[in-house]
Amino acid sequence: MDKKELLNKIKEDNVKFISLQFSDVTGTVKSVDMPVRNFPDALEDGAWFDGSSVEGFARIQESDMRLTIDQDTYAVLPWSPEERRRARVFCDIYMPDNTPFEGDPRGTLKRMLAKISERGWMLNIGPEPEFFLFKRGNGSGVHPVPHDVGSYFDFSANDEAVRVRTELMEALDIMGLDVEVGHHEVALGQHEIDFRYGDALRAADNILTLKYTVKAIAAQNGLVASFMPKPIYGVNGSGMHCHQSLFNEQGENLFFDDSDEFKLSKLAYSFIAGQLKHARALTAVCAPTINSYKRLVPGYEAPVYIGWAQTNRSALIRIPRHNEGRDKAVRAELRFPDPSANPYLAIATMLGAALDGIDNEMTVPAPMNNVNIYHLTPEELVEKGIESLPGSLAEAMRELENDDVVRNALGKETYEAFSRAKWAEIEEHRMKVSDWEVERYLETA
Template sequence: MISGQTSNKKIKRRNKMDNKDLLKRVKEDNVKFLSLQFTDVMGAVKSVDMPIRHLEDVLKDGAWFDGSSVEGFARIQESDMRLKIDPETYAVLPWSATDSKRARVFCDIYTPGGDPFDGDPRGALKRILKKIADRGWKLNIGPEPEFFLFKASDGNGVHPVPHDTGGYFDFSSFDEAVVVRTALMEALDAMGLDVEVGHHEVALGQHEIDFRYADALKAADNVLTLKYTVKAIAAQHGLTASFMPKPVYGINGSGMHCHQSLFDIKSGNNLFFDAKDEAHLSPLAYSFIAGQLEHARALAGVVAPTVNSYKRLVPGYEAPVYIGWAQQNRSALIRIPRYTEGRDKAVRAELRFPDPSSNPYLAFTVMLAAALDGIDKNMKAPKALNNINLYHLDKAERTKLGVTELPGSLAESLKELEKNEVLKSALGEYLFEAYLRAKWEEWDEFRLRVTDYEITKYLETA
């Protein structure tokens, strides 16, 4: 990442809009339809679409929908749910037709009684952010979701074919990958993401588009915006965009490294920075890091949430496997990027094992909960693993250093998550149980499935 935390560009901040402003904007933009968006517990974007003529009524009374049909939401007898629009998330969808222009807003979910719904992933993040706001803090996150562009299927199977043959930061004055990536950046910029750079990643067909860091809620909204925008623009070019962590065997997978820092709301100072410390980290930053390391194995169940996630988290492909932190060392779970003199606000902790298949609202919620546990208990970070390539150490050497490892499967991570009271409290019992139920069902579905590998390996030899 070329960090947004060090950019001199003018920041595109969250729009300061209220209901009156929203009504004015949709008229000025000649919007015909509005998509009311939210996510299910798995992170899939759901949408209730309406003609713009109903907007004033929805702003007043909300929009009702059947929650029993959404993964992780409500039992059939509790099906009625209400969406309340967040006007500050308004954006026109740049790929919509001019004569039927559409815009989107993100929504918060409420019960019929008017209370915030316990199963709303966005609501869970807002709850924990309110806790640190009461302390005078805000969490900034700069996520880096990677993705692949694949050629469209010819109908003869689902095995993906990379769209190009480029490598890490490869340049070409004109090729299909550059054209598509440029179109993606233009669309994302039009939707309010402060796009900084786009580049080819290590693997064939793999790309990354970096946008400026933001407060955690805005950052989570931005991740969802990026994902469905990339998919929509790719489809216009006859391509399939995938945020699957490991879509192709034998090459690098896609991560979503998250650059994190706590800021003082009143002063605007970076609470991670300490000029006197060798690593330029404050005691609060060290405890933040310690908390995330302490809870890393349980965090995996949310930030690396699929069966496929654990095919990315293996040695040899630049993905973290071992639990530790270091300055600049990319084999560590948490990396502290190089400090540049005078850029105190750029001091941050990069958490490297989240991937883009995660629900960003849930991922950021548990990441912050783990960090806060470290801060509140004044945890001490272990010794930094600088100048040590963890992939080159054997188990005995890692044990001597006190370095443990991430779970090796979704099932292993879910077992860790089940017994973690800190993360359970952050998500709330309702959302926690709904998430675990959905993920164990996913594991069982995978466990019972006969794969191509098994047929090739055992059909004739067993």
């Protein structure tokens, strides 16, 4: 839509307020709200805001920042009441001198995508974010209670979880996501809603949209929606597998080669090799919380070991099977990201690692088909040269510090802001006393 069409659409939708949205470095959605009467001016000139109070943005002396509206991201918020109907647009962040703010996560991804656009390529991402629905009303305690008793792909005609998930899918459709499928996941109360793959920037926008839409609809149903990677001990955690492929300007899948055993092109193999090489540093951005490393352990379907395969879901990167003649479906599924990640930064670094593989014509090791890596002994892992992901956020951050390729994909400003935020999280966690410590040591120490 051009500006005139957008303003007419806003009027037709009876919108009263517009939320100008962006994210901080940790992936938290921020919003500047305005009455609809002020929106035409904001479309022309942007909207000023104080960046000094936003995580990772600006020092006090550099606080003035401008939101520039991406009008193609307009969507009505379906849970807002009709008399106060709200819509949202995503924004890019600029400095007073009209230069893009280097610490803007969305801008960070756009800079990386510009590099492949120069080559005539487009990165497509199909994300699969998982989440839990928990009951409210469990007192003042923090231990969550699952909303249902279903398991993987379970169906019941009277299932309350199905009703809520259907409501979620309807809301996401209204928000402009092309929802493909929703289903119950392995753990009690765990769900997944997948939307059609698309260009990487829109995919990242859609991940943020899905997260706050799911939270809003869950709250209307008296539930708590959580994208925490491992909210419950002893059951599967929530991941965000990312299906990736590169297309050219003619719409051809550059990952496809019909003559190859796995139908993968040389470009695809180098793409995968780059991500495998930088996997340990990527983990800091793609699994960026203390809790992420409670999910990345053997035994709960989360990938831990660095390798690739077609038939093996314990591998870090999997090549999903596809029907004959569907060359556009050939893709590489990166399995270790989780939904706590800032999607802009996660995709930017995933692409940066892949480009290093492509530009240096890296080759992949042998695939890990027909072997369950979880069952290998430590000696066998060493013998096969199979490395594992970091075991903690601190270990992952040290890997990131030493990886120029992944750090450069973030950019200096974004990396420094991200590093400050994550080391502060690590230090805060280090000083906290957990339930486990009390149970273990209170009487035995």
